[in-house]
Amino acid sequence: MRVLTIVSKLDIGGIEKTLLSCLPFLNKESIQLTVCCYAKGGHLEQQYKDAGTEILYFKRSRVPFYDAVQLYKILKSGKYDVVHSRFGFTSGAFAIACKWLSIPFIVSVHSERYFAKPKREGSIVLSAITRAYLGTHKFFTLRYATRIIGHSKTNLQYYTNSQTVSDKFQLIYNGIDFSTLARNSPVLTDEVSRFIADSKCTFLHIGSFREPKNHLFLIDCFKALNPIQEKYKLILVGSGSLFEQVRRKVAVEGLENCVYFAGVDQNITRYLLNADLFFFPSIYEGLGNVLIEAQYMKVPVCASGLQPHHEATHAYYHQFFFDPYDVNDGADKLRRMIKTIRSEEINDAVIGDAQQFVLDNFTIERMAGNLATVYKAIGSK
Known part of the structure; x- marks a missing residue:
């Protein structure tokens, strides 16, 4: 099974470190990850390559349609069973591209809110533009995502409410590679x-x-x-x-x-x-x-x-x-x-x-096992 995972940059952050720790466990489940990111030179990039991970790059824009076309071209050039976006709040364009190609699409929500620069939050015009931008992404994510994963209960609430009952949403806590710490x-x-x-x-x-x-x-x-x-x-x-x-x-x-x-x-x-x-x-x-x-x-x-x-x-x-x-x-x-x-x-x-x-x-084994189960469940449909 081939899974394309979309991240910003392979730097030393919680998302990237956790994903790197998951690789050996996913490999045992015959799940091959390709990482797609829009910035080169992250501190963890070489470690991903050493683990046998293919890394692709694309030019991320602020125009959802252009992002959709970018991902569409990448997906057309290679066969992927599942696409997993780590851009929780801005994944709508990727959802559209996957819909065009009928590829199962997962969104991970890694934060409780979208962070905008203070000058943007303090401006009526920029705040309105940001809300519209996020609203567009949220609409297409909810419409076309196969699964939305919250890595805490709070994160998941961005896409759900107390009345929401759907197997589209799932909680998977982050995992830590405690053995490496030790x-x-x-x-x-x-x-x-x-x-x-x-x-x-x-x-x-x-x-x-x-x-x-x-x-x-x-x-x-x-x-x-x-x-x-x-x-x-x-x-x-x-x-x-x-x-x-x-x-x-x-x-x-x-x-x-x-x-x-x-x-x-x-x-x-x-x-x-x-x-x-x-x-x-x-x-x-x-x-x-x-x-x-x-x-x-x-x-x-x-x-x-x-x-x-x-x-x-x-x-x-x-x-x-x-x-x-x-x-x-x-x-x-x-x-x-x-x-x-x-x-x-x-x-x-x-x-x-x-x-x-x-x-x-919060073990990495538990997280990787949950991800593998999701990939196989939706990738086989």
Whole structure:
């Protein structure tokens, strides 16, 4: 069976990492994936090629009809049993192309909402254009998609409501390759080791430097804890368009000796093993894979109170959730978590329960098995 999967770029993001981890399990089910993306040079591209995955490229536009024609040409040049789009909110054009060729079409919804640039959301005209654009995609997705998969219950709600009853919709939680986390080297670089040597509490955040990850808010919360006097340290793993802006803010706030920019590092195990808590203040998320990874590595998590975060974390940690727009609330929850850690209320039993929670719900084997079942069910019709 051949499945064409459409992504934006094979970079180090939750979608791309998860899909890469699924490949061995899908191969065992005789499912061959071809990845189609509109940008070259992602950090994971070579790993996909090494795994034997064919990669195609196309020029994505903002004109749905043109996107449909682009995909139509790709599908006409090769025989595919199923097409799977990871562009949850903007997959309508791909649905049209698959309808033209009678190829089963799946849409994955990886986020709870579509993120528009702030200047677009603040403009009446641009907001109206965005709504019309998304509405067009939503109409054709609902009309022509064979299956719509939400990778959290919240994500799926974009296409459904409480009255919706249909086998078109399905929940498949993201999976984590826990074995890779366990195998990774635990050794920090000498530079990072020196940075945290005198730390009384080491905070960790992993995520791309983009607006949804809320890095500027994160720095404000960290500053509110008086980290210089308290000897707190913060490690930020990732890169992205806001990297330099966040670095400048750290410098302006006088926190350069308290914040370490680790850049892109696929081995997050060594940071998790040396963190006292994981701080995740996203404005919105699809599920929050790194929250799951942190719990598996027995790191307490303090996150924004998004509904997907409630799904991704053990119930014990919900008491530390906060409003991602309220710095006082975020800082207060961090103080409470530090106090709770030091009082040993967050003990081995709590941490063990959280680890078991993610093992019960978010294994890569479970996710890949569910995807294989869907591919075979609709691809055989």
